[in-house]
Amino acid sequence: MNLLILRRLLPVAILLGGLAVFLLLGLERYFSYDLLCRHQVTLTQWVARHALISAAVFVLAYALVVAFSLPVAMVVTPVAGFLFGTWMGAGLSVIGATLGSIAVFLAARTAFRDLFRARAGPALARFEAGFQRNDFSYLLFLRLVPVFPFWLINIVPALLGMRLDRYALATMIGIVPAAIVYASVGAGLGIVIGRGERPDLGIIFEWRILLPLLGLAALSLVPVVYTYLRKPKATP
Template sequence: MTPLMLRRLLPVAILLGGLAVFLLLGLERYFSYDLLYRHQATLTKWVAKHAFISAAAFILAYATVVAFSLPIAMVVTPVAGFLFGTWMGAGLSVIGATLGSIAVFLAARTAFRDLFRARAGAALARLEAGFQRDDFSYLLFLRLVPVFPFWLINIVPALLGMRLGRYVLATMIGIVPAAIVYASVGAGLGILIERGERPNLGIIFEWRIFLPLLGLAALSLLPVVYTRLRKPNVTP
């Protein structure tokens, strides 16, 4: 393996190494709602006293969780709602998740895009061309429908040649609805834990929420449908 290839693989190796350490050491045990509730008074007091530092720390923590694809990402946004309230918690979550997604996107593009293109050949060229024509709409659709693995959606656009600016904008817009839903769940987390209950993170799949998300996702594909249905003008 050449030094150039090693340098290209280094970012991905770091991200995968971080995930491996997290799993091997069982660090997920330190991220429980019970532990959060036990330290509720201390955390809320510190957040109120150090608003800017706590917000920046949360963004950094969320970006780290997403970048390393840690299996605790779903609980982080409710924690944001718990600590900062629904709207600020959702906003901080969107920023943190987007930054972490950028790290994965850049690492995947650096390490695998050239190799992927070389192996896939003409088939990838056709797929890439089709994706790039409407890449913003496709990515927005994938972000809005909360059934696709977040880490996978971070990687695929990088392999298909999506530009970073369009990727960032589609990501930020696409994750806003789910962030608001989860942050609103977290805003009432203290009351739930006090009652001995757990937050219903599956609420996003209830029809009253899931159907509007599907509607937004369908709207995001309208430019694609319009492009496909539009017929070129033919002059006699």
């Protein structure tokens, strides 16, 4: 039994260990804007010479950033826009982030799903059932609204029994708008660097960007509202 528990906890232990190593070694210094400015020419030239390899390396790196929940994910997508352009950078970011999210989802489901179900009371069980009826819409809403912690959204659906294929599709669709916004910021980094300025990564919280995202999030809940309205009313 102890061996079985250890095997279930191993994926989570690996992911948490990666985060701990990253923080203890101070590796976030390699994801700084200043470092990008110093090596921009080298990076752009290497990407130009090795387009396919650089794209694959970026996707893998982004997947690891998300899987280990490293506190640098927000700066990675702008770098993708800088190196690959807005559309390709956004596409590679979506692929990498989705793969990393799947790793967290599977690790959380393996380690904690059975424990969560065993400890869940009747009220929580009803909440779980309600979530599963419209899990795609709920997850899409959470992905589209840029205020919920990304790592938390990776874990909760696993605990609530969401299917992997629905989770992956909702994640991929839900992160597209923000990826395009950040990649477009990155695509203009060359001009920003030339001016000696810093990019505005808070642009997503400006109303001209935030309102359309909130509108898309509201649309994602339409199936939930429709299901609720069609539910037969209990007779007294």
